[in-house]
Amino acid sequence: MVRxxxxxxxEVEAPASPPPPLLRCVQGDRGAWRALHRQYYPVAAAFLRxxxxxxxxxxxxxxxxxxxMFRYLGSFRGDADTSTWLxxxxxxQARRTRLRHRVARTLERVLAFVPRESLVSSASxxxxxxxxxxxxxxxxLSEKERQAFVLYEMEGLPGKQVAxxxxxxEATLWRRLHEARQxxxxxxxxxxxxx
Amino acid sequence: MSEPNELxxxxxxxxxxxxxxxxxxxxxxxxxxxxxxxxxRRVSERLxxxxxxxxPRTHVVTALGLACAAAAGxxxxxxxxxxxxxxxxxxxxxxxxxxxxxxxxxxxxxSDPETDPHPEPAREATVPSAPIAQDDAIEAPRAAxxxxxxxxxxxxxxEARARKGRAAPEATxxxxxxGKLAPPPHDREAASRRSPRPATPPRAARxxxxxxxxxxxxxxxxxVRSASREDCLELARRGDPRAAExxxxxxxxxxxxxxxxALYEMARLRRDVLRDAVGALAALxxxxxRFEEGSLRNEVDxxxxxxxxxxxxxxxALRESAALLAGSAGRERAAELHLLRGDIFQRDVQDLRAxxxxxxxxxxxxxxxxxxxxxxxxxxxxxxxxRAGALAAYRRYxxxxxxxxxxxxxxxxxxLARAGMRPGARP
Numbered sequence: 001m002v003r004x005x006x007x008x009x010x011e012v013e014a015p016a017s018p019p020p021p022l023l024r025c026v027q028g029d030r031g032a033w034r035a036l037h038r039q040y041y042p043v044a045a046a047f048l049r050x051x052x053x054x055x056x057x058x059x060x061x062x063x064x065x066x067x068x069m070f071r072y073l074g075s076f077r078g079d080a081d082t083s084t085w086l087x088x089x090x091x092x093q094a095r096r097t098r099l100r101h102r103v104a105r106t107l108e109r110v111l112a113f114v115p116r117e118s119l120v121s122s123a124s125x126x127x128x129x130x131x132x133x134x135x136x137x138x139x140x141l142s143e144k145e146r147q148a149f150v151l152y153e154m155e156g157l158p159g160k161q162v163a164x165x166x167x168x169x170e171a172t173l174w175r176r177l178h179e180a181r182q183x184x185x186x187x188x189x190x191x192x193x194x195x
Numbered sequence: 196m197s198e199p200n201e202l203x204x205x206x207x208x209x210x211x212x213x214x215x216x217x218x219x220x221x222x223x224x225x226x227x228x229x230x231x232x233x234x235x236r237r238v239s240e241r242l243x244x245x246x247x248x249x250x251p252r253t254h255v256v257t258a259l260g261l262a263c264a265a266a267a268g269x270x271x272x273x274x275x276x277x278x279x280x281x282x283x284x285x286x287x288x289x290x291x292x293x294x295x296x297x298x299x300x301x302x303x304x305x306s307d308p309e310t311d312p313h314p315e316p317a318r319e320a321t322v323p324s325a326p327i328a329q330d331d332a333i334e335a336p337r338a339a340x341x342x343x344x345x346x347x348x349x350x351x352x353x354e355a356r357a358r359k360g361r362a363a364p365e366a367t368x369x370x371x372x373x374g375k376l377a378p379p380p381h382d383r384e385a386a387s388r389r390s391p392r393p394a395t396p397p398r399a400a401r402x403x404x405x406x407x408x409x410x411x412x413x414x415x416x417x418x419v420r421s422a423s424r425e426d427c428l429e430l431a432r433r434g435d436p437r438a439a440e441x442x443x444x445x446x447x448x449x450x451x452x453x454x455x456x457a458l459y460e461m462a463r464l465r466r467d468v469l470r471d472a473v474g475a476l477a478a479l480x481x482x483x484x485r486f487e488e489g490s491l492r493n494e495v496d497x498x499x500x501x502x503x504x505x506x507x508x509x510x511x512a513l514r515e516s517a518a519l520l521a522g523s524a525g526r527e528r529a530a531e532l533h534l535l536r537g538d539i540f541q542r543d544v545q546d547l548r549a550x551x552x553x554x555x556x557x558x559x560x561x562x563x564x565x566x567x568x569x570x571x572x573x574x575x576x577x578x579x580x581x582r583a584g585a586l587a588a589y590r591r592y593x594x595x596x597x598x599x600x601x602x603x604x605x606x607x608x609x610x611l612a613r614a615g616m617r618p619g620a621r622p
Binding site (some may be wrong): 020030031033034037038041042045046049050059062063066067070071103104107130131133134135152153155156158159177178181184188 | 204205207208209214217218220221222224225226229230234237238239241244259262263266452488489490491492493525527586
């Protein structure tokens with residue numbers, strides 16, 4: 001947890017077998033939920049943000065990720081790495097959130113109504129310069145490119161694991177990464193000019 | 196020729212020094228403002244046996260139908276609202292469902308120096324003298340459990356009292372401002388130890404209160420047996436914290452995670468809304484007795500230490516925090532605990548050297564709390580007359596950009612640097 005909070009680019013190690021809290025959770029130890037949540041919550045929340053989940057949806061998205069995790073712990077066989085499982089859950093959840101927003105935006109367009117921005121504030125999340133620049137650049141990527149880029153370049157996962165998480169071959173992953181890097185670099189350079 | 200799954204790893208962008216810095220900083224910033232403890236509480240609530248199995252799924256057809264109806268209603272409401280309704284400011288700690296329930300009442304989450312990147316402007320700093328003056332003292336860390344909807348409930352309760360023409364009793368307001376609470380007329384903690392489950396109204400009486408065909412909340416002060424946690428919170432939001440307390444008490448009489456949550460929520464309600472720190476402590480003690488290995492045990496232990504400090508029971512707070520630090524759960528929260536111990540030593544025991552030692556330990560653990568510890572360590576050393584040490588601590592705090600108290604610390608650094616240049620200044 002402390003290691004995760006420090007913010008190294010390689011946040012989650014890839015254990016060969018389920019780590020003790022997970023093992024205890026699988027065995028029905030409810031107290032171990034707490035340890036598991038403490039270990040993975042910052043990883044999941046930050047990853048969802050990087051995937052473009054907005055602050056107003058972050059809490060619900062995180063809750064859903066962990067609810068899924070806790071509910072299906074019993075069927076977790078340990079074949080996949082815990083972090084692989086978590087990242088997959090996050091990607092699915094981010095997709096759902098995006099779909100919900102798409103529906104909402106369509107409705108807004110149909111009804112020609114746009115809600116006021118001031119209805120929701122994001123007081124506790126600082127969009128400071130580095131994060132804002134990166135977020136703007138990430139927004140330029142397609143969904144799949146973004147997933148590959150965030151997992152490989154920002155989460156620091158090995159290519160094989162990234163390919164497993166996003167469900168493609170490694171060759172496809174490298175191609176996506178190559179394209180994503182070009183777009184990302186251009187977008188990042190553009191933000192340097194903008195105030 | 197190698198197989199596709201044996202391709203060599205591509206060179207990472209982090210090999211570029213400039214991009215590495217930006218990515219590293221962004222990675223840190225993406226983790227800012229997360230409240231893991233609150234998130235876990237909410238997940239636990241939804242995992243409780245009496246919680247709804249799942250939230251309504253977004254089904255496109257259902258959503259379209261519902262959203263059309265809602266949008267029509269909203270448009271009507273907007274028309275009415277244009278006349279002039281208060282702006283809703285809801286912090287992200289409040290979940291979407293709770294946000295909807297908070298209503299138009301402004302529910303500004305209080306500024307937390309640990310997590311809030313946009314805190315209230317710091318008060319003008321003055322040169323402290325040992326011991327640190329109240330105006331210049333570093334504020335005590337807010338409890339991990341405070342904030343969210345209870346803050347709104349507290350405001351509602353205060354306003355309800357004001358509307359009735361009787362201001363909130365000074366005796367209940369003042370102690371919190373001073374960081375201590377006056378002892379209550381009776382020892383509720385002792386009473387709770389004797390009877391951890393206070394008596395609830397008879398079943399028939401409760402049923403008759405609800406009346407036929409009424410939902411789980413019949414109105415202010417009225418409860419039925421099947422009140423859910425949301426119902427209890429709703430009572431608090433309506434400005435009836437006593438009814439909410441009874442509601443939680445009733446839920447706490449059950450078993451499992453629901454009862455755990457109820458006891459914990461009751462403690463928060465008593466502390467944050469009813470200003471009853473002793474009652475809150477009693478609820479936490481009851482939790483420890485009933486759920487020795489409970490899911491929220493770590494939070495409860497930490498909250499207990501904070502409450503003991505709030506009640507001025509410094510010795511107990513220091514003893515319990517030391518015991519926590521010796522265990523594995525406490526070590527995970529070591530930075531918080533060392534900060535809290537530092538505050539107790541500084542504010543209550545008036546032992547600035549011990550406080551500085553605690554802050555130094557918290558600082559060594561790093562993270563946002565480590566940075567905050569640097570600031571408090573600086574203030575302690577400044578009060579002890581160690582100008583060089585204070586300056587170094589403040590500079591460590593200010594080294595990272597975007598610190599919440601950067602302006603205040605910068606002023607202190609300037610002041611200390613100027614003092615150091617004066618002839619005859621102490622090193």
